[in-house]
Amino acid sequence: MTDHEVVIAGGGPTGLMLAGELALARVDVVIVERRLSQDLAGSRAGGLHSRTIEVLDQRGIADRFLAQGQVGPVGYFAAVPLHLGDLPTRHNYLLALRQERIERILAAWVDELAVPVHRGREVSGLVQDATGVDVELSDGRSFRAEYLVGCDGGRSLVRKRAGIDFPGWDPSISYLIAEAEMAVEPPSGIRRDEKGTYALGKLEDGKRVRIVLREERVGQGDEPTFRELREALVGLYGTDYGLHDVTWLSRFTDMTRQAASYRNGRVLLAGDAAHVHSPMGGQGLNLGVQDAVNLGWKLAQVVNGSSPESLLDTYQTERHPVGARVLKTTMALTALSRGDDRMDALRETMSELLRMDEPRKRSAAMMSGLDIRYDLGAGNPLLGRRMPDLDLVTERGPQRVFTLLHQARPVLLNLGEPGVLDVTRWANRVQLVDGRYTGQWNLPVLGPVAAPSAVLIRPDGYVAWVGDQSQQGLADALFTWFGPPAAA
């Protein structure tokens, strides 16, 4: 007897997104969150990339984020501007929005979906067996769950207690990050020296200053002192600008590690619990939200009995390589953030390359997450790639593809002769939509591709099968992704 089908440790961006995905699939899920509210001390992530905005759009909630943020047409790779305007997506921009706001919007969505959030307590231990996990809480209580997902950040207790290794690279640089007032107006902007970058900039209130300073030596712990901040400021700027009233002070590093496995039995990891890296390139939150969208529907199908547990293996095979690539990219960005003559020369070379159309488009697609291709085998170029948000004409009138995904249910989209495809034996799981689309199919990086006459779209928006009215391979794909058919 379980208390809940799924317990999520941690209600940051990843845990909240996962909870929403599971709730849409009617899974009995709860979040256990250490913080008493969604308040977030200081600044962390500053925005969302295109693919993350797309996955939110697939759930019908992108507008909530767009309404509170500011869109910008340019991204960056190692300070080299990357124009995003010609990325083939509706969301061909960066959305500047602070993490606290992102979390609040996600928390409100999760609340609408009636997910209980147990705040002010921690997951303090776990014991798993063949049928479930006993999740111990800091208040002495415990929950029995079928699955536990650790979305509890870089220091994940769940990861440690599940005995999952976290190999990678120790930090090569550390930064102090703070919000404070200064008696003297400081210079705004980013500076660079042979050890790294540092920056000062006014916060939204026009009064406080956001301070990010590389440290002389790699610092330890995330509770640095006022004195360390002052000394670092004087060391880099020659003055402390009358620093006072520090409202927030923390430290981050470029430590780069990835969980050896995203799953041990009934315990799974997502977000920072599964990977940590330098914030350069603004990837972490985006990666975590997309982990959650990959895992959510799979875990839901396993929990509700429509798919075997082996479906969860595809979470690892699909998301681990995506995380590994982000780790490598952030390591490159950290190296390129140094400002000695050789690094300056390398950055100039990169900058020349990235001014060329093809490399720019590739890098923009990579940084925005639009170029992800899960390895679902050889075949049509659409296979394993994100489904574009086409403007369809259906029997219900004009409809966007992403609208069909709002309930996180798979879609078999028939673009050929209506009424020919048959999913009767998966009808309780897969929506069959007859539609017409006459425009071009244009994919990130690849450019135009031939229009298929039918595609099977997973709840996370990735294409699981491409075919035609012969339906060749369709039953296999339905079986693989959505479980055995209902008895005839």
Ligand SMILES: Cc1cc2nc3c(=O)[nH]c(=O)nc-3n(C[C@H](O)[C@H](O)[C@H](O)COP(=O)(O)OP(=O)(O)OC[C@H]3O[C@@H](n4cnc5c(N)ncnc54)[C@H](O)[C@@H]3O)c2cc1C
């Ligand atoms: C300075 C800085 C700048 C950044 N900039 C960007 C950026 O621009 N773009 C970007 O995408 N990313 C950025 N990031 C990274 C981003 O902040 C993280 O990747 C993101 O917060 C990860 O989300 P998460 O939900 O996986 O983990 P977290 O946000 O760490 O959330 C984990 C949650 O779990 C809770 N918790 C922890 N332990 C327990 C426990 N035992 N029991 C219950 N609850 C627990 C915590 O209270 C927390 O709410 C930045 C990070 C830093 C430090």
